[in-house]
Amino acid sequence: MLLEADILLPITQKPIRQGGILIHNGKIADIGSKNLLQKKYPHHKIRSFRDTLLLPGFVNAHCHLEFGPCLSNKEPPPSFTTWVRQLIAKGTPKRHLLKKRIHEGQEALLKSGVTTVVDHITPDLLSLHSRQSPLRHFFCLEILGAERSRGQESLKKARKIMKASSLSEILLTPHSLYSVHHQVLTSLLQDLKKQPFFSIHLLESFDENRFFVHRSGPLARFVRERGGSVGPLSPVFWLQKQGFLRHHPLIVHGNYLSPQDLKIIKKFGLSLIHCPGSHRFFGHRPFPLDAILKSDINVALGTDSLASLANNHRLSFFSELKLMRGNFPKISPEDIIRMATLNGARAIRRAGEIGSLEIGKRADIIAMTMKDKKKDPYENVILNNKIKWTMIEGRFVDV
Ligand SMILES: [Zn+2]
Incomplete structure (x- = not known):
């Protein structure tokens, strides 16, 4: 599954605008620009989210x-x-x-x-x-x-x-x-x-x-x-x-x-x-x-x-x-x-598995609304009071 959103906050690298994350077997298999990922993985199902930013849980x-x-x-x-x-x-x-x-x-x-x-x-x-x-x-x-x-x-x-x-x-x-x-x-x-x-x-x-x-x-x-x-x-x-x-x-x-x-x-x-x-x-x-x-x-x-x-x-x-x-x-x-x-x-000594959006890490991802597009994306996270959705180990969780 390929997740697409306006902004990704991987934490270990700069924000990615118009980004995509490929999820496979509960893990992050790839991350980058959505256009590039679409070309690289043409047969994967795409889930696209508007006015949304994604970051690790x-x-x-x-x-x-x-x-x-x-x-x-x-x-x-x-x-x-x-x-x-x-x-x-x-x-x-x-x-x-x-x-x-x-x-x-x-x-x-x-x-x-x-x-x-x-x-x-x-x-x-x-x-x-x-x-x-x-x-x-x-x-x-x-x-x-x-x-x-x-x-x-x-x-x-x-x-x-x-x-x-x-x-x-x-x-x-x-x-x-x-x-x-x-x-x-x-x-x-x-x-x-x-x-x-x-x-x-x-x-x-x-x-x-x-x-x-x-x-x-x-x-x-x-x-x-x-x-x-x-x-x-x-x-x-x-x-x-x-x-x-x-x-x-x-x-x-x-x-x-x-x-x-x-x-x-x-x-x-x-x-x-x-x-x-x-x-x-x-x-x-x-x-x-x-x-x-x-x-x-x-x-x-x-x-x-x-x-x-x-x-x-x-x-x-x-x-x-x-x-x-x-x-x-x-x-x-x-x-x-x-x-x-x-x-x-x-x-908790799990930085090799969780805490950022990186290839090989577990797909624990949260989505939230871009409240104010003029503001810094990290500030936008703090402006929120709830998430749009959450995914743990590559699965959407009902909340
Ligand atoms: Zn206590």
């Missing part, structure tokens, strides 16, 4: 689909720790409601152009996911437990669930450094060595910064109440010393990283996952994107969950792109779209 590099709309807050809580306490107090809903939430979340992501998602999940809830969702879904089974025996139990259970599941792309992942006992983290290392990557919340909040750097504050009280102890002075340095950084962690948030932390992150070639909506919700200090980009660190984007987004967000990846555009006017729309696609693929 978005990679949502951080999400918790199990946190549904009922957890969203009208007002941000006074502190991160208060938010955690409120979330725990709300309790776990019935499984059928959770299943519905997850399904709605998947739909919302697909509608906003996401084709790949890295989803942190409670291990028990893995069975609520089915193979049926077309999303390229990476399931990060979260290990939790500040107190040692609770953490050990969580790890044991997650290993068992992972082994028994028929779903692919399941990974074990520590929730964070403050919420998992350090001895449990150390035993998790043997699992992480066998995985392509893992994902960890790190230095997300002011409270977490106080917890590690000053060993005090509400988060330190919260963790002590649960039988945990106050962690190392520099969590990034600790992860490096223990050997975690060799196993490709996605550093999720990293809102309070020090210049020294950035040097270590750069040295290990790690990726930072920024979640603009969640960042705004908590009112964190401005995200030091300039310093991070100057350090040549790969930055990808995530939605995080509805529990830390304003209640009108609806888990739309376009909302995150618009926030990026508003918060960082000096960053070009092209760079923002690269963060949303190729950088996400790089973060």
Whole structure:
């Protein structure tokens, strides 16, 4: 099948006007000018789309689909720790409601152009996911437990669930450094060595910064109440010393990283996952994107969950792109779209397969309207609120 559109945004090369993409066996077999491709492949079926631009599907590099709309807050809580306490107090809903939430979340992501998602999940809830969702879904089974025996139990259970599941792309992942006992983290290392990557919340909040750097504050009280102890002075340095950084962690948030932390992150070639909506919700200090980009660190984007987004967000990846555009006017729309696609693929070590429109890559493609033809095509992507259609692995997906 030959797809034709006004503009293609391959990401790894300049936009192609009046372009075509040849799809074969779920992959991109050729890409270039539509006239050339028509001559080269005269017998292929053509699907032509007017006023349309095509680009690779978005990679949502951080999400918790199990946190549904009922957890969203009208007002941000006074502190991160208060938010955690409120979330725990709300309790776990019935499984059928959770299943519905997850399904709605998947739909919302697909509608906003996401084709790949890295989803942190409670291990028990893995069975609520089915193979049926077309999303390229990476399931990060979260290990939790500040107190040692609770953490050990969580790890044991997650290993068992992972082994028994028929779903692919399941990974074990520590929730964070403050919420998992350090001895449990150390035993998790043997699992992480066998995985392509893992994902960890790190230095997300002011409270977490106080917890590690000053060993005090509400988060330190919260963790002590649960039988945990106050962690190392520099969590990034600790992860490096223990050997975690060799196993490709996605550093999720990293809102309070020090210049020294950035040097270590750069040295290990790690990726930072920024979640603009969640960042705004908590009112964190401005995200030091300039310093991070100057350090040549790969930055990808995530939605995080509805529990830390304003209640009108609806888990739309376009909302995150618009926030990026508003918060960082000096960053070009092209760079923002690269963060949303190729950088996400790089973060999860799949840049050889997804994240750009290149020959040999999987045909994960999204289509959207050219809202303003006078404007830059990357800016046009951000102007949209929904996609026209999506294709995953060469198949059109119903959204
Ligand atoms: Zn998260």
